[in-house]
Amino acid sequence: MRALRRAAEVDPVSLGLVLGFIADRLLGDPRRFHPVAGFGQIAAALQQPMYGDSRSRGIGYEAVLVGASISLGGLLTRSARRSHCRAEALTVLAAVSTWAVLGGRSLQREAGAVHDLVTRGDLEAARHRVRSLVGRDPSALNADGLGRACVESVAENTSDAVVGPLFWGAIAGVPGLLGYRAVNTLDAMVGHRTPRWERFGWAAARFDDLANILPARLAAALTAALSGRPGEVLRIVRRDASAHPSPNAGPIETAFAAGLGVQLGGSNVYAGRAEDRGTLGDGRAVTIGDVPRAVRLSSRLSWAALGAVVGVRIASGAASRARRRGC
Secondary structure, rough: OHHHHHHHHHHHHHHHHEEEEHHHHHHHOOOOOOHHHHHHHHHHHHHHHHOOHHEEEHHHHHHHHHHHHHHHHHHHHHHEEEEOHHHHHHHHHHHHHHHHHOOHHHHHHHHHHHHHHHHHOHHHHHHHHHHOOOOOOOOOOOHHHHHHHHHHHHHHHHHHHHHHHHHHHHHHHHHHHHHHHHHHHHHHHHHHOOOOOOOOOOOHHHHHHHHHHHHHHHHHHHHHHHHHHHHHHHHHHHHHHHHHOOOOOOHHHHHHHHHHHHHEOOOOOOOOOEEEEEOOOOOOEHHHHHHHHHHHHHHHHHHHHHHHHHHHHHHHHHHHHHHHHHO
């Protein structure tokens, strides 16, 4: 306990990130009263009065909800700092916030469930279950098509639901955690290229792109390092990532493809419309048997990202304190 207290006094946010990450690994998402689900309900309720088929309306919608999330994080942080047990309160706040916004364990569990259903021969149940992971139409997917859907989702969402929150939490503490999750959730809700959302959801999609530029590339670089063939994986990422229509999904999906020795991408159907996702990687076609490998890579990447961002935050804090002492 004294060791934890000393760590919290050095940097309570770093300790909170570690504890919240471990809670996600052990428990997954909260079963009831999930804060992200609550945020989604609030965002959905605000759509009716704020919706308009224009970018300006969408910018206002984004600003209100993301601004409120960041402000809430700042308010909670200030309240913790004013408490009698300042370090412990900040640690608990950061840990609970980290657990609430991470989605790594649940992502891997869902991918594993789809794999198990396919291997048992229940394709219809697998097609239904995979809808929790992907936005594409799974109704015509065969076993290996479901495998590709899972591997691509595990890759992209490890970046979005693990590396991104940890990155912004390390940079900006609890406001960074809550603000990032708000941005990512709004993109999932309205950031689609459909007639209803194309203009209203433009700001949500662009904010999400901006928020993930650095985390997605960190995730790709760590994936390359974990592969044991970093030069080769990064070469393939530089060559193929731009073929994907998403500037951030492209690098991490390509890194997973190269790291696993498979080929991802191809044509997907969204709301009856086919969309080309490029060809990512030089390996063989992905199969349903590659899903457990992708899940294991996701887990290793998650731990590596935690170590990287917490390590940099602690080192930066130590350097800052050393400079102040030198003054």
